[in-house]
Amino acid sequence: MRTGITNLPLHHGRCPPWLFEKMVELARAIVELLVLEEGAEGVLRRLSDPFWFQSLGCVLGFDWHSSGVTTTVCGALKEALRHREGELGLFVCGGKGTAGFKTPEEICRHAERYSLKVDPEKLVRASRLAAKIDQSALQDGYELYHHTFFFTSSGEWAVVQQGMNTERREARRYHWLSFACPDFAEEPHAAICSERREEFVLNLVARESRTARDLLPEIAREQPEKLVKWLSGLKEKVLDLPRRHQLWLSDLNPRRLKTVFLHTYERLPADFLSLLETPGIGAQGLRALSLIAELVYGTPLSYCDPARFAFAHGGKDGHPYPVDRVTMVHSIQVLSRAVERAKLGINDKREALRRLAHIFPDLP
Incomplete structure (x- = not known):
């Protein structure tokens, strides 16, 4: 699958x-x-x-x-x-x-x-x-x-x-x-x-981020002033951080994030999914909490991108060839007839399609 x-x-x-x-x-x-x-x-x-x-x-x-x-x-x-x-x-x-x-x-x-x-x-x-x-x-x-x-x-x-x-x-x-x-x-x-x-992907749903996911709701329940103070301190020490953290921190404004932290402080999320569903929590809020988890508490995070083809009738822009309208209409008719015959219990068309799939097993 x-x-x-x-x-x-x-x-x-x-x-x-x-x-x-x-x-x-x-x-x-x-x-x-x-x-x-x-x-x-x-x-x-x-x-x-x-x-x-x-x-x-x-x-x-x-x-x-x-x-x-x-x-x-x-x-x-x-x-x-x-x-x-x-x-x-x-x-x-x-x-x-x-x-x-x-x-x-x-x-x-x-x-x-x-x-x-x-x-x-x-x-x-x-x-x-x-x-x-x-x-x-x-x-x-x-x-x-x-x-x-x-x-x-x-x-x-x-x-x-x-x-x-x-x-x-x-x-x-x-x-x-x-x-x-x-x-x-x-x-x-x-x-x-x-x-x-x-190159740089913050992946909070990776297996490697499990410890951080457990910690993030706890951090989110801290008083907003404390979180803003932590982030401000991290920005002052940006030269001591790896390159990826320079990129993350440069996008964050600790004072503006205070409103976001107020939402989490008031709602007290119990787990990661509750935190994720908290109104007002988006990419920047999660990024800020993740940085605090990693840089203040030493919690590991995943920065790895989790990410690791068939023509029948042509393509819209003419690649590899223009759409063949006649063939496309014929395909619609064949499939429609197969559906109608299948409803009546006449399955020879479907059996033919199955045999075709066995002859060409590499087709998607």
């Missing part, structure tokens, strides 16, 4: 309306067939695999290496399942920009509309924690701007979200899966694959 991270170059421009329309149709046929074959949970497993997700984007006709594949494929999946969620037992919430902030509202609306036997608050918490961890607890230089939450009628879930590094014009996509996430606080990504590792 592979869930994790994908790095992509930032691309501007929009998906042509005619292509998005076909992407929606083809995505609907693919998802319906997968639900028949593997169930809704099987679709979640597929979406959480960065390699399979990337290949899906290629099959749907989008650029293989563009950052837009994340937002466009997620958008196509959401549109493809619209009004089919109850039948398939698979729901899609969130999206790019402000749409991502509507995820909690959409989760609760689906749960109420379809009378799902799930606790929507647990799903909302999973959505928020996944976003908070990749935005604040894993500080790799990418600001989240896309969050899509998939869940089933049984309460299992997957997350596909993306962050942006505007200086390097690169994006990074994060995949989550409930089956592979027994503990949000430690190694929540089952495995992480990437072509490049960032």
Whole structure:
């Protein structure tokens, strides 16, 4: 089971309306067939695999290496399942920009509309924690701007979200899966694959940061004046610190952080996840508390980046060749017929697809 991270170059421009329309149709046929074959949970497993997700984007006709594949494929999946969620037992919430902030509202609306036997608050918490961890607890230089939450009628879930590094014009996509996430606080990504590792990454959900995670809530319960005094003292001694700490400390203003520390002092977080869920606690607050833990108490932290492909119909920008509309329409028709015949118990098309997979086992 592979869930994790994908790095992509930032691309501007929009998906042509005619292509998005076909992407929606083809995505609907693919998802319906997968639900028949593997169930809704099987679709979640597929979406959480960065390699399979990337290949899906290629099959749907989008650029293989563009950052837009994340937002466009997620958008196509959401549109493809619209009004089919109850039948398939698979729901899609969130999206790019402000749409991502509507995820909690959409989760609760689906749960109420379809009378799902799930606790929507647990799903909302999973959505928020996944976003908070990749935005604040894993500080790799990418600001989240896309969050899509998939869940089933049984309460299992997957997350596909993306962050942006505007200086390097690169994006990074994060995949989550409930089956592979027994503990949000430690190694929540089952495995992480990437072509490049960032040089300085504060990773508070790494196994090596466990001692710090236990200590951070204790530090956060200290009086704000004491924490501000510690940070101010550390900044005065910046020349004595390793290079990475110069970079971290230069971004911190101890006096401005006093307001953040007041939130933690008033709420008295009991553990790391409670600290992470405290309103007002973001990347800078966690960074400040982490520095205090390491430099005042000698607590080890992880600064290692946790991060460690298929065309069928062409690509949007003509690479490696323009989208073949005729072939794409034919693929939609074949898959749609296979779904309809499968519903009637006529499975020869699916058996043919299975045989094809056995003949070419290396295909995603």
